[in-house]
Amino acid sequence: MMLNATWLETFTTLCEIGHFTRAAERLNMTQPGVSQQLRKLEAQVGQPLIAQDGKRFTLTPAGEAVFALGRSRRAEEQRLRENIARDDPDAGLVRVACSGSFALLLYPRVLDRLTEAPALSVQVEAAPQRSVEQGVLDGRFDLGVLGRDPDHPRLNATRIGTEELCLVLPLGAKGTNVTFDDLQSRGLVAHPDVDAYANDLLALNFPDQFVGADRLRTRTRINQIGQIPEPVARGIGYTLLPRSGIEGFAQNDSLWIAPLPERRHHALWLVSRRAPPSARVRRIANLCREVAERLR
Numbered sequence: 001m002m003l004n005a006t007w008l009e010t011f012t013t014l015c016e017i018g019h020f021t022r023a024a025e026r027l028n029m030t031q032p033g034v035s036q037q038l039r040k041l042e043a044q045v046g047q048p049l050i051a052q053d054g055k056r057f058t059l060t061p062a063g064e065a066v067f068a069l070g071r072s073r074r075a076e077e078q079r080l081r082e083n084i085a086r087d088d089p090d091a092g093l094v095r096v097a098c099s100g101s102f103a104l105l106l107y108p109r110v111l112d113r114l115t116e117a118p119a120l121s122v123q124v125e126a127a128p129q130r131s132v133e134q135g136v137l138d139g140r141f142d143l144g145v146l147g148r149d150p151d152h153p154r155l156n157a158t159r160i161g162t163e164e165l166c167l168v169l170p171l172g173a174k175g176t177n178v179t180f181d182d183l184q185s186r187g188l189v190a191h192p193d194v195d196a197y198a199n200d201l202l203a204l205n206f207p208d209q210f211v212g213a214d215r216l217r218t219r220t221r222i223n224q225i226g227q228i229p230e231p232v233a234r235g236i237g238y239t240l241l242p243r244s245g246i247e248g249f250a251q252n253d254s255l256w257i258a259p260l261p262e263r264r265h266h267a268l269w270l271v272s273r274r275a276p277p278s279a280r281v282r283r284i285a286n287l288c289r290e291v292a293e294r295l296r
Helices: 005-017 020-027 031-045 061-086 100-116 129-138 180-186 194-205 229-233 243-247 279-294
Strands: 050-053 056-059 092-098 120-126 143-146 155-170 188-190 218-221 239-242 255-257 264-273
Touching (some): 005 020, 005 031, 031 061, 092 100, 092 129, 100 120, 100 239, 100 279, 129 155, 143 279, 155 194, 155 243, 155 279, 194 239, 194 264, 229 239, 229 255, 239 243
Parallel strands (some): 092 120, 092 143
Antiparallel strands (some): 143 264, 155 255, 155 264
16 A cells, blocks of 8 residues: 555655654644544554653654655655656656668767767657557657657647658669669568558559559568668669668668659658657757758
């Protein structure tokens, strides 16, 4: 059973002062009121908390334990009040969820911030779009980056940029006329999001030949976002990625983004719960905006 916070504070003050009348004055109460709250607290604990000798009293073993708890709770509340009042942008935890490709660009910026702010902790999780939105709603994430406006009554959503969906080939293919037959000949470097990307970008540019992502010839498959461009850079197949997934690849000078007749851009939305954000959350939100600016 949770102890009554008011009775516990009255008891803690009584123990500190050691006198019923002076404790009552400190608490702006009557002496009988202090005694009554003490008896109620003893009833909650199930044991006497003091042993009285005339006007004096000593604490029982149970009283010593409850007094220690009262001082501990008071100290915790004081620390909480100080933390809330301080709202330090460089202290505390921030949890961010986004696509794997966006995380490739965001995380190095986060590391720069952590180097400068030892008391700050930031967790970046790459997750599917549904998981990002649900995680922000559930409070598991403080911030999320989505490819669409969630249009949810419990979320704030701000458009922070756009990101191009790209057809990626080896650098050696640069300048060639990319045809659907050529892509099928090369084979697809598949990954968890590639079907959705293909049904969007390839359907737009090869409407007469593309009949669905499930009919594409797959050369290899990988689910680690940082490794998806690697086989393409080695001349093995082609892939489809947001621009952030290409820019975050260390050997992106070995890749070529094919200039398709119909380009596809997806909006980037920064989402959070409908509550005033802390200073540290605002600071990491600004990092997300800066990364999105690079992709325009």
